[in-house]
Amino acid sequence: MRLIISTLILISNLTLFSQSINFYGDYYRSLGKEGVHFIEYKLTLNQDGTFIFHSYSNNKQGIPPEVNKYGKGKWIAKDKVITFFSNKQKDFDEKYTLDFNNSKARFVTKHPRDKTDRIIKPKLQFFESEIFWIKTIDIFKI
Template structure:
């Protein structure tokens, strides 16, 4: 009985870790073009449940022309929905100012049952965030 229970526990842990492997990695989105107005977003989801976010904006006519914004914290996944959390004491300082609390994104990938030739890029689609410019942003996995 102990052997069966241990085996089931091991299998369930392997399944959980294999699903998070699909989610972890670097996601990127570039808007605009170099020389005019460029916005780049980069989100890194780590295996240990932490994330780092960097937003870079280069607007030649802006004041200031270049802006860097950073955010970090923890993430968790449930049914292809990724939730982001930031702790006030640990995750905020002079550099990391973006608050990702109450931010959620949907993990979108091609279904293994889809046998067509259409290409669906793996991405995160933000649908909820207190950062107004993050709502409805799609970030593609590199």
């Protein structure tokens, strides 16, 4: 009887320490200064496994000065790597033109064993994509 109770207590304690990461939510990053050259990235990961991405660029010396780019599709998470997929028939139209196929991002956060006072904002760090300008973007969770 003691063995069964001890085993149940051990299993319940192990489940308390297991970690479930909530990847879904809104991510945002802005670069530059408004009025000169400003870039803004917004990414929403929905609980149902879909995502929407918006990139806004305002470069006063660019042609055209304002550029909006959109992408959407599905995402899956394995460990701390998120893989993005876009269906060419469903996810592309005149507004949504970015192809996120073969795009991957790593979810970066403070390690649970890190007991220091440093603050590490959760972020997605893209490391693989066929969209050349997205490969090195870090986009922070709001």
